[in-house]
Amino acid sequence: MAKISYAQYLELLMDPDTPDEVIAAFSTFAPGIGAFDPTLLPDPDRVAMTRDQIEAESGMKIGNGLARWRRNQAFRRALRSGDTRQVLVAEGDSWFQFPIFLREVIGHLSDPYLVWCASAAGDTARNMVYGQPRFGEAEYLIELNRQRDRVRAFLFSAAGNDIIGEDAEAGDGTPVLRKILTNPGTGTTDPAAYVHDHEVAARLAFLEQAYGKVIGDIRAHPRFATLPILIHGYDVPFPWPWGDKDRRNPRWAKKDQWLGSAFAPAGIEGPLRREILSHLIDRLYAMLDRVAASDPHVHVVDCRGTLPNPTDWADEIHGTSDGFAAVADRFHATLTRVLAN
Template structure:
């Protein structure tokens, strides 16, 4: 007899639930608890709740095969890689379990805006479940742009595997490269690319430095690698890119956002207020982040010739979300929209998908 959702289960039973596509993610979420200390590289901090899941030492250390070629150890922060992997597997298995019914196939590669584990309906959730699209997703919360590009990217394997079927490629990346952790692990990239506080200094002047310029140049170079690769092998197939929206650094007085998986100032606010930067005014913080997001979107538009006359690549299209999220209440945390906002964003992406499909 199946156990009631409220009863305690073993880790093996939890894995079986993940492997069962008929078990909804809302039910899986019940067995997890938030842990902000695990929230590294912009990944929400989640782990199996010890009050609901029995885990032996062997469970924590046993390598779980997540993909055909990837294994991760379920221990400490690595538990999140286990979770990411299972959720990716579920999406892919669900796609493979359905016959080709003629709907245009999408391929997704990206970060937590394309794969937010369990607690939010991200862009891909909205496109697949609300707007009826079908697609293959390799996205992972916490993924960095440089990782997704490395070695031709996991996306190339998918594009080649489904070369006779896929119609549109969607990509989401760079948030982790702008406000994520330094490669050294000591602090945030923000502390290197934003200048320290000076009384009366305009927001733009905080970004007038070589480190910020090099960061943006690096993002452009990586996007060009992706676009050169895909357009070189699959000329004429549309590629959709987005540049996020104007995020609100958290932790200020009156900040209404409270989540279990991250502190209010987990990724931006605490580093803006750090001893190194000392930028305490949350309005100024937001103005600086807004300029960074605008610069990033301008860079993407210069690449996207599909809907920008001077864009470098005619196959690339820029989808602009900035006007859709204008208030702090549009955000679930510092970097991720609420479900309602993801629905608005997904609708904008759906609109662009349908427009570009008309050109294929």
């Protein structure tokens, strides 16, 4: 592939009509901090840059902001053109907004719907719900009000980074998952025996409170008293390595970035790792079901079983583009049902 100039690379980035796949072909990732917060960089093998441009690029953080800007620029253009697709507003994490290299859930839903996306890879429920908003109110609430005459549903994706990411409350740099895991040393195969139950219960209680606040804040606006709200609890991932033929080798993270590196210190190996994750995911869905039981217009999209094979995963926690298509199909089926009422 012939090199392009740095100026041409920037033109690609700033044109919302440039397909993500084209940008990905000329880009690479610098891994981010925390659960997932990468920096997109021009690939020096494919983009010709001077030394000054290389130094300037190293000081720029292009990732979540760029991906969101491109997606929402396309949304604005579509509205101005009179696009009649149903409008959705979304807030969430990397299952809703993955910078450039994967087509995630919102990427696929952006075909049948017009989606304004306030999501960011690596974001946590703690930050989305209790962080200091830039404009005095949560961004998704601002956009819901802006689209109040058009919006048909709100989609929310949060919890994963609160568990696999660093413990923000403790501030000690330790991933929460490491604090959850334990090894009873008895050889039991019961996955529940390998987690600190009180720790899991406390984390889920916080998440339940956060979800309740999101729903309550939306319902506080009379226009949104019955607005459909869709939530989900992910699918059960495959910690790396999953057998001798695990071919996952993401450009944006270490192979065991989130899961394998948490299980190893606890001495937990093999299929038991995934059984423990299945136990945790089931408990997350049980919490979400309780949240939904309090409001008939909150709908849990059960994504379990959408990514049943290691080849459906691009890394330990993200589906491939095709894998995410299966997840998006579950959302689309739920939207089709609830929007028909």
